[in-house]
Amino acid sequence: MRQHALSQGVRVTQGVRLLGLGGLVLLLSGCGLFYNHTLSYEDFSLYGNQPKTTLRRTGDTIQDVFDAYRLLFPNFEEKVHGARILYEEDSLSQENIFTGDLRQEGFYLPVLDLIHLSPRRPRGDADDLSVILHEMAHHFLISAHSKTSSQYWLNEGLACCLEVSFFDEEGTLCTPLFHQSLFSQARRILRRDGEEKFRSELSALIGASWFHFHRSDGRNHNYAYSWSLYWHLLNQQEGSLEERVHAIIEMSPPEVLASIDGVISDLRTSADDHLAALSKDPDLRGWCLERWAELPAANGRRFRAALLEELDPERDPGPKSWARATLLINGRIRGISRQERNLLHRRVAKTLGSPDTDLNIRIAIAAALADEGSLSWAYIVPLINGLEEASGELRAASARALARLSKQKPTVVNPGFWRNAPPEIRAVEVAEWRNWYELRH
Amino acid sequence: MPPGWRFLRVVVSDFAAVFERRRCRELQRPNREEAVRMSPGHSPELAILNPTSFFSRRPRLGLAHLLVFWLCVFGLSFAALGCHTIAPMRPVGIDQFSPEKDVLVFHISIEEPSTPRSYRDWAQAQLDLVGGEPRNRRYPEIPIYEVTYRFRVSREMVAEVTFRRGDDGEGALEHAQTVVRAVPEWLIKEESP
Numbered sequence: 001m002r003q004h005a006l007s008q009g010v011r012v013t014q015g016v017r018l019l020g021l022g023g024l025v026l027l028l029s030g031c032g033l034f035y036n037h038t039l040s041y042e043d044f045s046l047y048g049n050q051p052k053t054t055l056r057r058t059g060d061t062i063q064d065v066f067d068a069y070r071l072l073f074p075n076f077e078e079k080v081h082g083a084r085i086l087y088e089e090d091s092l093s094q095e096n097i098f099t100g101d102l103r104q105e106g107f108y109l110p111v112l113d114l115i116h117l118s119p120r121r122p123r124g125d126a127d128d129l130s131v132i133l134h135e136m137a138h139h140f141l142i143s144a145h146s147k148t149s150s151q152y153w154l155n156e157g158l159a160c161c162l163e164v165s166f167f168d169e170e171g172t173l174c175t176p177l178f179h180q181s182l183f184s185q186a187r188r189i190l191r192r193d194g195e196e197k198f199r200s201e202l203s204a205l206i207g208a209s210w211f212h213f214h215r216s217d218g219r220n221h222n223y224a225y226s227w228s229l230y231w232h233l234l235n236q237q238e239g240s241l242e243e244r245v246h247a248i249i250e251m252s253p254p255e256v257l258a259s260i261d262g263v264i265s266d267l268r269t270s271a272d273d274h275l276a277a278l279s280k281d282p283d284l285r286g287w288c289l290e291r292w293a294e295l296p297a298a299n300g301r302r303f304r305a306a307l308l309e310e311l312d313p314e315r316d317p318g319p320k321s322w323a324r325a326t327l328l329i330n331g332r333i334r335g336i337s338r339q340e341r342n343l344l345h346r347r348v349a350k351t352l353g354s355p356d357t358d359l360n361i362r363i364a365i366a367a368a369l370a371d372e373g374s375l376s377w378a379y380i381v382p383l384i385n386g387l388e389e390a391s392g393e394l395r396a397a398s399a400r401a402l403a404r405l406s407k408q409k410p411t412v413v414n415p416g417f418w419r420n421a422p423p424e425i426r427a428v429e430v431a432e433w434r435n436w437y438e439l440r441h
Numbered sequence: 442m443p444p445g446w447r448f449l450r451v452v453v454s455d456f457a458a459v460f461e462r463r464r465c466r467e468l469q470r471p472n473r474e475e476a477v478r479m480s481p482g483h484s485p486e487l488a489i490l491n492p493t494s495f496f497s498r499r500p501r502l503g504l505a506h507l508l509v510f511w512l513c514v515f516g517l518s519f520a521a522l523g524c525h526t527i528a529p530m531r532p533v534g535i536d537q538f539s540p541e542k543d544v545l546v547f548h549i550s551i552e553e554p555s556t557p558r559s560y561r562d563w564a565q566a567q568l569d570l571v572g573g574e575p576r577n578r579r580y581p582e583i584p585i586y587e588v589t590y591r592f593r594v595s596r597e598m599v600a601e602v603t604f605r606r607g608d609d610g611e612g613a614l615e616h617a618q619t620v621v622r623a624v625p626e627w628l629i630k631e632e633s634p
Contacts, residue, residue, distance in 0.1 A: 097557045097619040403541050410542045410579075414586035416610020417543075 035086070041066075043080075048087035050094075058087055058117075061129060065136050068165075068173035073242045076144035083139055085115045106131045108138040110149045115139060134163040145249050152213040153205045156223055157230025158245060168283060169320060175241065176284050177231060178274055180291045185224040187267050199260050202229060206253055229256070232263045272299045279306045286310055286324055293333045300335025304344075311347070319364035322351065326368035330376075345376040353382030359391055366397035370404050377441075379405060384433045387426070392419035395426070402433065409436045530555045530563050539577045543586040551592055554599050561619045564590040564602040573613055586610060587617075598622060 035047035039059045043066045046059045062085060069076075092099065106117045115135045119128045137159040142149045149155070161177040168174050190198045201218065202225050213222055230248070236259065237244035272295065279288035289306055292298045311317055311325055329344045336344075351357050352365045366386060369379060379401070386398030396415035403413045412418075412429055534550040547567075568575065568588065575585050592600040605617040 092557055095558070095561070095619075096616060097561060097621065099557055099621045403544075407540070410539065412542050412583060412586075414543050414584075414606070414610040415608070416606070419610070 044083040044085050046085045046087060048089075050087065050089060055087065058128070058132075062132055062136070064167065064171070065129075065132050065173075068167075069136060069140050072173065072175070073140055073144070073245070075242060076140050080140055080143040081113050083113045083115055085117065088116070088118045090118060106135045108135045108142075110138070110142045110146075113139065113143070129166070130163045133165055134159045137162040141245070148249060150210075152208055152210060153222075153226040153229060154248065156213075157226040157233075160223055160227040161231055161234065166287060169318060174283050174287070176278055176287055177234060178278060178291075179227050179231070180271060180275075180294065182224045182227040183267070183271055183274070185221070186228040187271075189221055189224060190264065190267050195264055198264065201225060202260055202263065203257055205229075206256055228263050228267060229259070232266050233259060235266075236262065271295055272302065276302050276306075279309075282315070286321060289324065289328055293328050293331055296334075298333060298335050300333070300337075300340075303333060304336055304340055307344070319358070319360045322348070322361050323364040323368040326365050327372045330369065330372045330374045342376070342378070345378045349376070349378035349382050352379065353385060359394065362386070363391070363393050363397050366394060366401045370397060370400035374405075376405075380437060384430065384437060387418070387430045387433065395419065399429075406436075409433070530559050532563075539579065542577060542580045543583050545575055545577060545585055545588045547588070547590045549590055549592050551594055551599075554594055555592075557600070557619065557621045560590070560592055560600040560602050560621065561616060564604070564619075565616065568604060568614065575614075585614065588614060 036049045037047070037052050037055055039046040039052070039055055041059055041063050044062065046055060046062065048055045048058075050058075070080075105119050106115065108115050115138075117131055117135065119131045138155055141155060141158055160179050160182055162175060164177070164179050165173050165175045189201075193201070201221070205213070205222060205225050208222075213219065216222075233248045233251070233256070234241075234244050237247045239247075272292075275288045275292050275295075276299075279285045285306055289303070289310060292303050292306070307325060307328065309315075310321055317325075325344075326348050329341065329348060348365060352362055352369075366383065369383070383398045383402045383405070386394050387402075389395055389398075395418040399411060399418045400413055400415070403411050409432070411433070418426065530551055532549045532551055536548040538546055538548075540546060567590070575588055577583065577585060586606055588604045590602040591598055592602075600619060600621045602619045603617040604614040606612055606614055
């Protein structure tokens with residue numbers, strides 16, 4: 001009997017040793033055993049199976065976010081640990097096959113300082129950035145204030161406020177904090193359920209467990225509730241973002257509950273009003289214009305005023321501003337009269353056709369017209385002239401834009417042709433365009 | 442002695458002990474002769490020649506075997522219940538038009554939506570049929586820059602597959618992207634590895 005007990009003890013010890021060895025191997029290798037590539041950065045290690053160049057690009061963006069958050073939260077920095085970041089692309093997405101299904105694009109495990117990112121293309125780099133901003137916000141907040149790891153509304157509220165941030169042309173992180181889609185969702189919930197239910201659902205969320213927050217029937221609405229509450233509280237505080245975040249962390253549950261009436265009042269104000277207030281900040285105006293265009297019933301007068309301010313020559317708008325303006329004017333923004341829209345078309349066309357305009361602005365406008373152009377005769381002549389310009393890039397972008405605007409005349413859109421073909425061959429195409437224009441006018 | 446050597450020796454001896462214990466268990470069975478026959482020192486050829494050895498060597502059913510058995514039964518039943526038959530894509534009509542001199546667009550009418558990869562594969566097969574170099578009949582001298590296949594189910598577009606040459610406009614036509622608009626959820630799950 002004693003011998004049996006002894007042999008059992010030996011087996012347990014051996015088992016523990018084997019497990020220890022396995023754990024040691026995994027620990028020493030990080031997650032490198034499971035991924036093809038590991039990139040080590042100053043603040044994190046990035047693991048993934050993508051080609052190294054793709055992974056490096058993502059890693060650089062993550063490092064930019066790390067640096068920007070350091071500036072936003074200078075006192076958090078000492079406590080923020082190095083993170084392990086797993087970057088996995090969906091198997092269909094890796095083959096450039098995209099479906100419209102919704103799914104989780106990232107999560108954060110505080111115990112392991114592990115961030116898992118699985119963004120989906122081809123929605124664009126801005127969407128990759130929003131997932132990184134969201135998960136990194138969790139990492140910063142929980143590293144600095146570990147007690148917030150079980151306050152799910154607070155964590156998701158801050159992450160949703162920060163996920164709409166963007167880098168401006170100088171590489172500075174701008175934080176509008178206003179999440180338009182969650183704002184619209186929260187307004188819809190309030191309108192559908194009424195104040196009483198809204199209030200009770202939001203109150204229940206303040207002490208909610210992980211299971212309640214992420215697995216209950218109403219989980220799809222919890223992000224909208226959390227964001228609207230957090231955004232309201234942020235607006236109530238004063239000081240830097242870090243100070244305001246800290247003040248919210250220190251608030252007791254009764255204090256938070258007392259602010260729900262304010263949340264409802266914020267949601268009663270229209271998105272138009274919130275965007276108009278935000279657009280007074282020149283750094284956020286362009287971002288506001290894009291959000292405005294997404295509204296089903298935007299206030300055209302305010303939109304037009306903000307757009308004209310954005311294109312004010314004294315501000316010296318760059319290629320990005322002009323490309324954005326071109327996309328918005330040609331897009332589906334409502335509330336602008338036909339006459340006002342034509343004036344805006346003419347203004348963009350004049351800038352496109354002027355030889356005094358910076359070449360990059362002209363290319364940006366032509367490229368935007370190729371993406372979202374609507375037929376306005378104001379653009380046709382500057383674009384045909386653009387086919388004969390010295391810059392191959394401008395010629396290629398103009399050809400693509402002409403192909404989109406005029407559905408009647410077939411042309412060559414291959415950018416290689418417009419960049420590299422001999423002038424006499426290109427001249428045949430240009431002559432066709434001029435004949436076509438003369439026949440129409 | 443290099444550092445860690447002792448630890449490694451202990452771990453290796455642990456592994457050896459696990460295998461040794463397994464062999465000892467075999468030797469302690471009631472049918473000891475058969476167990477000896479199974480031992481590494483015994484010639485396997487002779488064991489195969491012995492007609493009774495198969496039954497006597499069959500191990501007794503333990504908890505692990507029962508577990509494996511039940512997993513197999515459940516696995517098979519789930520496979521039978523959750524199995525979908527995906528019919529190969531059958532186009533019922535193909536239209537071609539050329540919006541530009543070097544751009545081709547095909548409209549393919551199909552009976553029902555298919556898996557995301559099958560749209561790309563079908564379009565790739567069509568492209569391969571013409572050696573990867575389709576031509577616009579009205580401008581046969583101009584190489585095609587972009588080909589798009591639009592799949593429709595009763596007029597509703599369900600998928601769009603685009604092939605394009607590289608950014609410099611040269612090289613072969615390569616798959617640029619496939620965008621699937623309407624796909625049953627079970628088809629996506631079925632395709633995911």
